[in-house]
Amino acid sequence: MSKVEELKTYYRKAEMFESAVSLxxxxxxxxxxxxxxQYRAKAFSDISTxxxxxxxxxxxxxxxxxxVPSNDIEEKIIKxxxxxxxxxxxxxxxxxxxMMQLSTLLEHxxxxxxxxxxxxxxxxxxxxxVDLNKxxxxxxxxETEPYDALLDLYEPGVKAKEIEKVFSEIKIFIQDVxxxxxxxxxxxxxxxxxFEIEKQKVFNHWLLQYLGYDFKxxxxxxxxxxxxxxxxxxxxRITTRYFEEDIKNSIYSTIHEFGHALYSLxxxxxxYGLPIGASASYGFDESQSRFWENIxxxxxxxxxxxxxxxxxxxxxxxxxxxxxxxxGANNVRRSYIRTEADEVTYNLHIILRFxxxxxxxxxxxxxxxxPEIWNERxxxxxxxxxxxxxxxxxxxxxxxxxxxxYFPTYAxxxxxxxxxxxxxxxxxxxxxxxxxxxxxxxxxxxKESVHSxxxxxxxxxxxxxxxxxPFSASPFIDYxxxxxxxxxxxxx
Amino acid sequence: MSKVEELKTYYRKAEMFESAVSLxxxxxxxxxxxxxxQYRAKAFSDISTxxxxxxxxxxxxxxxxxxVPSNDIEEKIIKxxxxxxxxxxxxxxxxxxxMMQLSTLLEHxxxxxxxxxxxxxxxxxxxxxVDLNKxxxxxxxxETEPYDALLDLYEPGVKAKEIEKVFSEIKIFIQDVxxxxxxxxxxxxxxxxxFEIEKQKVFNHWLLQYLGYDFKxxxxxxxxxxxxxxxxxxxxRITTRYFEEDIKNSIYSTIHEFGHALYSLxxxxxxYGLPIGASASYGFDESQSRFWENIxxxxxxxxxxxxxxxxxxxxxxxxxxxxxxxxGANNVRRSYIRTEADEVTYNLHIILRFxxxxxxxxxxxxxxxxPEIWNERxxxxxxxxxxxxxxxxxxxxxxxxxxxxYFPTYAxxxxxxxxxxxxxxxxxxxxxxxxxxxxxxxxxxxKESVHSxxxxxxxxxxxxxxxxxPFSASPFIDYxxxxxxxxxxxxx
Numbered sequence: 001m002s003k004v005e006e007l008k009t010y011y012r013k014a015e016m017f018e019s020a021v022s023l024x025x026x027x028x029x030x031x032x033x034x035x036x037x038q039y040r041a042k043a044f045s046d047i048s049t050x051x052x053x054x055x056x057x058x059x060x061x062x063x064x065x066x067x068v069p070s071n072d073i074e075e076k077i078i079k080x081x082x083x084x085x086x087x088x089x090x091x092x093x094x095x096x097x098x099m100m101q102l103s104t105l106l107e108h109x110x111x112x113x114x115x116x117x118x119x120x121x122x123x124x125x126x127x128x129x130v131d132l133n134k135x136x137x138x139x140x141x142x143e144t145e146p147y148d149a150l151l152d153l154y155e156p157g158v159k160a161k162e163i164e165k166v167f168s169e170i171k172i173f174i175q176d177v178x179x180x181x182x183x184x185x186x187x188x189x190x191x192x193x194x195f196e197i198e199k200q201k202v203f204n205h206w207l208l209q210y211l212g213y214d215f216k217x218x219x220x221x222x223x224x225x226x227x228x229x230x231x232x233x234x235x236x237r238i239t240t241r242y243f244e245e246d247i248k249n250s251i252y253s254t255i256h257e258f259g260h261a262l263y264s265l266x267x268x269x270x271x272y273g274l275p276i277g278a279s280a281s282y283g284f285d286e287s288q289s290r291f292w293e294n295i296x297x298x299x300x301x302x303x304x305x306x307x308x309x310x311x312x313x314x315x316x317x318x319x320x321x322x323x324x325x326x327x328g329a330n331n332v333r334r335s336y337i338r339t340e341a342d343e344v345t346y347n348l349h350i351i352l353r354f355x356x357x358x359x360x361x362x363x364x365x366x367x368x369x370x371p372e373i374w375n376e377r378x379x380x381x382x383x384x385x386x387x388x389x390x391x392x393x394x395x396x397x398x399x400x401x402x403x404x405x406y407f408p409t410y411a412x413x414x415x416x417x418x419x420x421x422x423x424x425x426x427x428x429x430x431x432x433x434x435x436x437x438x439x440x441x442x443x444x445x446x447k448e449s450v451h452s453x454x455x456x457x458x459x460x461x462x463x464x465x466x467x468x469x470p471f472s473a474s475p476f477i478d479y480x481x482x483x484x485x486x487x488x489x490x491x492x
Numbered sequence: 493m494s495k496v497e498e499l500k501t502y503y504r505k506a507e508m509f510e511s512a513v514s515l516x517x518x519x520x521x522x523x524x525x526x527x528x529x530q531y532r533a534k535a536f537s538d539i540s541t542x543x544x545x546x547x548x549x550x551x552x553x554x555x556x557x558x559x560v561p562s563n564d565i566e567e568k569i570i571k572x573x574x575x576x577x578x579x580x581x582x583x584x585x586x587x588x589x590x591m592m593q594l595s596t597l598l599e600h601x602x603x604x605x606x607x608x609x610x611x612x613x614x615x616x617x618x619x620x621x622v623d624l625n626k627x628x629x630x631x632x633x634x635e636t637e638p639y640d641a642l643l644d645l646y647e648p649g650v651k652a653k654e655i656e657k658v659f660s661e662i663k664i665f666i667q668d669v670x671x672x673x674x675x676x677x678x679x680x681x682x683x684x685x686x687f688e689i690e691k692q693k694v695f696n697h698w699l700l701q702y703l704g705y706d707f708k709x710x711x712x713x714x715x716x717x718x719x720x721x722x723x724x725x726x727x728x729r730i731t732t733r734y735f736e737e738d739i740k741n742s743i744y745s746t747i748h749e750f751g752h753a754l755y756s757l758x759x760x761x762x763x764y765g766l767p768i769g770a771s772a773s774y775g776f777d778e779s780q781s782r783f784w785e786n787i788x789x790x791x792x793x794x795x796x797x798x799x800x801x802x803x804x805x806x807x808x809x810x811x812x813x814x815x816x817x818x819x820g821a822n823n824v825r826r827s828y829i830r831t832e833a834d835e836v837t838y839n840l841h842i843i844l845r846f847x848x849x850x851x852x853x854x855x856x857x858x859x860x861x862x863p864e865i866w867n868e869r870x871x872x873x874x875x876x877x878x879x880x881x882x883x884x885x886x887x888x889x890x891x892x893x894x895x896x897x898y899f900p901t902y903a904x905x906x907x908x909x910x911x912x913x914x915x916x917x918x919x920x921x922x923x924x925x926x927x928x929x930x931x932x933x934x935x936x937x938x939k940e941s942v943h944s945x946x947x948x949x950x951x952x953x954x955x956x957x958x959x960x961x962p963f964s965a966s967p968f969i970d971y972x973x974x975x976x977x978x979x980x981x982x983x984x
Contacts, residue, residue: 023516033708035727036709036727233530235531
């Protein structure tokens with residue numbers, strides 16, 4: 001066996017353990033009996049640490065250094081493998097463990113404190129976690145600012161300076177659009193009523209089939225927070241959640257996770273387990289979920305397409321037209337909670353978080369200052385007074401779970417998706433394809449242009465390859481402008 | 493940390509990986525999407541082999557040899573640990589892997605050939621597996637006959653000669669009872685009808701609650717073959733199966749698995765992950781499942797106890813008395829399939845298998861001879877002509893999965909359970925306890941006398957400790973005699 005084949009075997013072996021860890025996670029969030037939580041947390045962390053050690057072993061270094069690529073793909077594997085190996089290697093395993101334990105503890109405490117909004121309880125520990133991440137950034141290294149080192153973990157090759165530039169443009173645009181929408185005529189939201197959960201389940205399962213989710217390679221289950229979990233080869237499971245008074249939540253969570261799952265299931269099998277066998281970045285992964293959720297699922301064509309089935313399951317909705325449902329699904333309003341935000345205001349939530357976490361990691365502000373900064377800036381951006389930290393800086397798990405540099409990938413996902421959409425429309429009659437339920441046409445486009453590339457390219461390279469143009473937020477601006485002009489009968 | 497503490501930590505660490513393997517198994521049999529099977533099989537075998545290597549490592553040997561026990565419990569841990577270590581150590585890892593692969597392959601092929609009954613297809617490979625097990629027995633070592641080496645894996649300390657003695661007594665008894673029952677008056681089986689599966693589920697879930705299964709530490713799911721799976725600490729899950737035309741199957745599978753789960757959940761937490769943190773033997777584990785299934789679940793008191801709920805869910809059954817249902821649950825008949833056999837004939841099925849597998853491992857017969865020997869002996873014991881191997885030597889997975897020496901533990905389980913029952917009745921008003929649904933009283937007795945002992949004792953020691961008497965099949969003979977005299981109004 002050649003060294004490069006040995007290298008692949010090594011990665012695939014490590015992936016088996018990763019796969020076990022994934023299953024443990026999925027089970028924790030779906031079917032695990034409650035009293036098992038404590039032991040499972042320990043087992044989960046132990047096996048994760050074992051995997052981490054596999055990825056910084058001397059054996060792996062030797063294989064990476066001695067492998068001679070016989071083609072471009074192998075060259076990418078080795079290059080990416082080395083990047084990861086030497087990055088992880090900079091981190092003392094004790095530090096990895098300390099970060100894992102501290103973030104697990106803090107996220108666990110956040111889960112309860114979130115509802116009291118008592119930030120005072122958390123911030124001393126939180127500052128410790130921030131300091132640990134600052135040290136982490138120093139160890140990883142950066143050119144301009146510490147924050148870039150962490151950002152690179154989620155969005156390889158992207159710098160905070162570039163994001164800042166795009167965000168400042170978007171910030172103005174959103175506030176402008178918001179004002180125009182607010183001066184337009186209001187409409188009734190037909191989803192403002194209760195929907196029997198059993199019927200919601202029927203609709204969601206039907207919808208996944210209709211979109212083309214392969215239930216031989218996945219499942220739809222229920223969890224508190226919806227997620228997609230690639231458990232193993234040919235095994236990518238999704239979850240959703242159901243509320244009687246909020247059917248949009250289940251429908252759009254399901255479509256969102258479907259987008260993630262489709263990406264994961266369409267990466268070439270021969271990439272599986274290797275450094276190239278994943279999505280290009282967190283932002284790219286999000287571009288796929290947001291593409292299906294918003295560009296497909298919140299389109300007028302979509303509501304025309306599912307109208308018969310939807311009103312068959314919920315006959316009381318026959319009093320509304322597909323246009324009514326489409327408008328209802330795109331109701332814009334200033335709100336506190338990111339995950340419930342519409343497409344227009346969503347990125348403003350992200351911008352706020354990006355600005356704060358960047359200053360935090362770069363040492364310009366400290367953990368104790370966050371609530372004040374958050375509330376002041378939120379009022380400035382959204383024109384709303386934050387009633388409590390529950391609706392403010394304590395709403396998301398990310399920071400308390402030790403993720404800094406993650407938030408901007410959500411906005412990048414939105415921008416990538418609009419850029420891909422612009423390109424797609426050159427080749428596909430998008431509206432009629434959606435209306436006729438020929439989602440395989442869209443899946444095929446995405447597979448060929450994005451999914452089949454795995455992690456061969458960094459996100460900014462990939463978006464260029466896919467669209468023939470450099471990264472830009474303009475397609476997103478055009479998309480929002482066009483869509484909401486129609487929805488609200490205004491000029492954007 | 494003392495060496496013995498290090499030893500415990502080592503075992504507990506290995507158990508984390510075992511726990512992952514268990515979860516993978518549970519998932520394979522319950523919720524895994526079908527296309528994931530191939531990859532999962534590979535991951536399962538890889539991580540299992542990793543665990544095997546942890547159990548034969550030099551590090552473990554050193555810890556075992558250097559540990560100094562500070563109490564009786566630690567002495568047991570080290571003793572049992574050494575026994576297992578040096579046993580595994582005798583097996584070359586390549587041989588372990590070969591056996592695993594061959595048995596996985598053969599069991600997989602059996603799954604389809606079982607229905608054709610085409611033994612010719614399997615036996616060359618099967619003979620290879622037998623030969624491998626014979627070699628295995630030689631490596632493990634024995635005093636009298638090779639079969640003992642394998643039997644010891646399942647029922648430590650028990651010898652084939654002893655089993656033979658008990659079985660020859662039981663064989664005569666069963667045939668005698670059978671004749672008496674067959675000359676008695678027949679009765680109608682009220683379960684001979686269809687029962688809606690959704691309602692069966694309601695009854696089974698209610699029943700588990702009623703028996704005292706802790707759903708915070710377990711689950712009830714559906715699988716083709718019911719099983720109990722200790723996934724981790726405070727996490728012991730069971731499954732059952734539902735057939736419209738066979739409600740007894742689901743009820744008694746559920747109760748059976750409940751018995752296994754209760755055992756596993758009642759072993760002291762401080763034993764968890766250590767060599768002593770398991771049931772005393774396969775036979776003892778079976779004694780608990782059979783105790784609940786037969787001695788509790790097939791008693792008249794049980795049917796009186798659940799009668800109201802059962803007839804509330806199935807109102808059409810109100811035309812029967814609890815006595816009718818009790819008789820129906822204990823219908824004796826000569827039949828081909830072990831897993832569907834009643835309490836009287838069940839052990840005869842086991843005796844047949846024991847005799848054949850013993851001769852096979854001891855080299856007195858060969859794989860190719862099995863169908864002929866089976867059919868001849870079956871007719872002799874049961875007075876029935878075997879119509880095909882599907883109903884004969886190919887009905888069970890055990891042999892094709894490489895388990896030899898496992899079958900007798902089923903019969904031993906029945907005998908242990910009757911012996912425990914005899915003792916229990918000295919301390920507990922069994923019939924009224926069951927009738928009043930005070931199952932916690934029974935669980936407490938079993939916990940104190942059996943479960944809390946974990947694997948501190950070998951089964952024959954343990955039964956002596958529990959009952960104050962040496963092992964004997966007489967209590968089983970008394971139990972059957974007493975019970976079926978009443979059911980059939982005969983003199984046994």
